[in-house]
Amino acid sequence: MRTVLGRLTRAAGLAALVALTGATAQADDLLASRLGAVLGQEREALRVVPSSRMAALTAPPPAEARNIQTGPLVVSYDRAFLAGQPRASGGAEWECLSEALYFEARGESVRGMFAVAEVILNRVDSRAYPNSICAVVNQGTGRRYACQFTYTCDGNAETIHEPAAWARVGKVARLMVDGAPRELTAGATHYHTKAVSPSWARRFPRTASIGSHYFYRQPTRTASN
Structure with a gap:
């Protein structure tokens, strides 16, 4: 009797795991589909941005803003x-x-x-x-x-x-x-x-x-x- 119950329990567990895996796969597919749609919209929006504006948006901040020394060193003699x-x-x-x-x-x-x-x-x-x-x-x-x-x-x-x-x-x-x-x-x-x-x-x-x-x-x- 215990053997039969054990087999039934394992079978139920496997069935639940298969169902969960299928649900997870479906969720992943849905997420990928929605993400692809959003990225597609972003690409379309970026196409209308002028190249000069895009360069300004993607360029790193100036050296002064990054605290990088560009001019002569400043020394205080103390x-x-x-x-x-x-x-x-x-x-x-x-x-x-x-x-x-x-x-x-x-x-x-x-x-x-x-x-x-x-x-x-x-x-x-x-x-x-x-x-x-x-x-x-x-x-x-x-x-x-x-x-x-x-x-x-x-x-x-x-x-x-x-x-x-x-x-x-x-x-x-x-x-x-x-x-x-x-x-x-x-x-x-x-x-x-x-x-x-x-x-x-x-x-x-x-x-x-x-x-x-x-x-x-x-x-x-x-x-x-």
Whole structure:
């Protein structure tokens, strides 16, 4: 008796499943039919829209609306601005500039760090110096105290001991490599601390005094010089 009841129950269940499947298939067919009709109406409506209007409707929003930088970078020379910048990273050129700023200017104000970075990039742009950041920074390295940037030839290991300072100079380097304006030193190619007085400083025009550094622009040589 139980076997018969079990068979009848299974049969009823299968019948219900078949009926449900059929109903679901019919519902799917009806939905597809209605959706096709709606899409057909939409296509017909879009055909009468002028192509110029359609382009305007489908074009992405302007870069300004998407918060994408399109013009020159805007820099504020203060710690709050620098703290708000994302943690920086980059390739060899960024790293060379970051190291130079760390060993030459990490104790300076934000303005002072940007000013030293300007000097390095101004040299890159000058025909009197190598045409890459790393080459400028390492020019003369290997001759003790005869290099362009003392930290590269003073015999001391170049070790980063201050992670917070490294993070700050890295942000400055990132901004400068990315095209931040050079508006602090009037094209300076040289600087020195106010504690020394190198002989060339008497021949080069001084362009700025920022923090503990004086900045100078190397005179342009002419054919008659």
